[in-house]
Structures are given as C-alpha cells and as structure tokens.
Amino acid sequence: MSEVTLQAFLDDWAGADPLRCAVAATVERLAEAGVAIAEMVARGPLAEDFGKVRGDEANAGGDAQKELDVIAEEELVDALGKAPVAFLASEESETPIPLDPQGRVVVAVDPLDGSSNIDTNVSIGTIFSILPYDLEQHPDPSAALLQPGTAQIAAGFLVYGPATVLVSSLGDGTQVFVFDHDTATFILAREKVEIPATTKEYGINQSNVRHWAPATQRYIEDCLAGKDGPRGKDFNMRWVGSLVADAFRIFTRGGVYLYPGDSRKGYAEGRLRLIYEANPVAFVTEQAGGAATDGTRRILDIVPSQIHQRIPLVFGSREEVEKIASYY
Ligand SMILES: O=P(O)(O)OC[C@H]1O[C@](O)(COP(=O)(O)O)[C@@H](O)[C@@H]1O
Ligand SMILES: [Mg+2]
C-alpha cells in the first residue's frame, strides 16, 4: 500500500473549496514550523538558548517565559505569514498578532507546550486551533478568536518526542501523521483514531491534592482504593507534565487527563488556557470518540470571554470522563 502524505491528505479534503484550501495551507505551514521547532528541540543542550529562562519576563498568562517559547512563536509567525491567516493569538503574546488582512482564518497557538520539560529531554509540543475569519462579521480580531470550540474548522497538536508526530482533525475523525526524516514529509500513520471508551489509567498532578475541591479529591481517592473500593478496579497513574505528551498517550491507549481548578492563588480555573490548549485538545478528542469537560460543561460549548482565559480540563476516554463529571 502506498503511503499517504499530509499534503495529499489535505489536498484531497480541500478540493476546490476556498475556505478548506485556506485551512489546508495553514495546517501545512504549521507542520513546517513544527519540523523547524523539532530540530531545535532535538539539539538539546547543544542549542545556545536551550531551557534558558528569558530575563524576568512572564508571558501573557503570568508564567516564566523560556527562550525556546519565544523562538517557537517566531517560527510560527514566520510560517503562518505565508498562509491566509488574518490573526494569530499566542500564549506568548498579550494581544493577537496581525498577519494577512485578506486572511480567511484566525489561528490560536500554544507555541511550546510543556515548557517546564524543555531541559529534561522529555516530549514537548505545539498546540493549534483554526477558526473561520470574516472581516465583516468580525471587525475586531479578538471577537473571531473568541468563538466557541465548536466553530473550529481544524485543530491539533505536534509532539516533539522520540518521533515528531502531528495529531489533527479537519472535523472528520482524528488522524496521526509521523514525520519521516528520509523524505522530510509527514506520513499518515493512523486514520480515524479511536480512544477506548473505558480506562484504568488517569493523569493528574497529585502533589496538589490538598488544594483540590472535594469532588476531585473523592474521585482520586476512589481510584486509589482500587479493586476493593467503589470503582472495583485497580488504576494506574501517568503524568508527563506536557499536555501534548499526556494527550498522545491517551490517543494511543486511552486514559483520562485532569487539570482541575484548585485553591492556589490564580488556579481557580486550573492552569490550562481555553482557546489554545483545551479547545484544540477537546476537538481532536471528540473526533476520536472521547470527551472533554470542565467538570460540568462540554469544553467545546464554552464561549470564551478572553484570549488567555483558563479553564479546568478533564478529557480522554468517554465513559471515564462521564464518571468524573458525575463527581462534580
Ligand atoms: O506543572 P504542572 O502544574 O503539573 O502543569 C503541567 C501542565 O502545564 C503545562 O505545561 C502548561 O503548558 P505550557 O508549558 O505551555 O505553559 C501543560 O502542558 C501541563 O500539562
Ligand atoms: Mg501549554
């Protein structure tokens, strides 16, 4: 069987439809930027700026900014400058970056996800969300970026790990592409991925247990009680601390990821950002048969009020996500 490249897959989907062609061109440019970022990451400590914190600067979300966060954003701005993208919202920029005034789409990105893992040689990645843009409908770019996740035409993430992979959906299932160094192309590796509906594996930063709401504490307690507890089965725990890597594991063998709100200062709505972390991950998750919630609401239905808004996030195997929601 012949291999399907990302470009062939996108061309086939886009046909002659102008909006789809704009989306396809955007995904191609994102993948191109991803390859450049992956190469930089792969140099590890040989790269001059590897793992360095950038002065005392914090990004728009108040997190310490690493040199590589900013370099990754620059790669994305350069690449998307060659696509029909009107505005780019990024974790690393307070306000949207204007690109092509004639652009048909707006894009939101987490340029480098898992920044705390940069210098530990653990998988990190890039997350993206693509929304339709119409100047007449959205004279203010922020309004276009504040559409709910259901409006996404395409979304996904890249993981820079042992393999560079692209997990993405164009609204008809979720596909996994793997970068092939021999041909310098992304090759379709898994079509219409299905996340198993049930699981015995969860991921959460358990060091925050004392800060959690009672519902989160009860759910984890019940998992820890194992076979003899109310869940009647033994659970396993995994936490990479890079959303992209934890998500890729869930796309591979199922599981659930939780970053709930907690009582620490600034964490009432958890840590993750709605438009460039939760929404794209929720989109590819639902397209793979999984579910994503903030505990009480479907993530994709939430209407964002701010570009850097945070949201509690629970996603993964559908039945387990529903179970968790029942605790809230
Ligand atoms: O360090 P914590 O609190 O466990 O948070 C880990 C989470 O934070 C994140 O690193 C946030 O992303 P950034 O690295 O883009 O800020 C997620 O990837 C990860 O799941
Ligand atoms: Mg992130």
Ligand SMILES: [Mg+2]
């Ligand atoms: Mg980031």
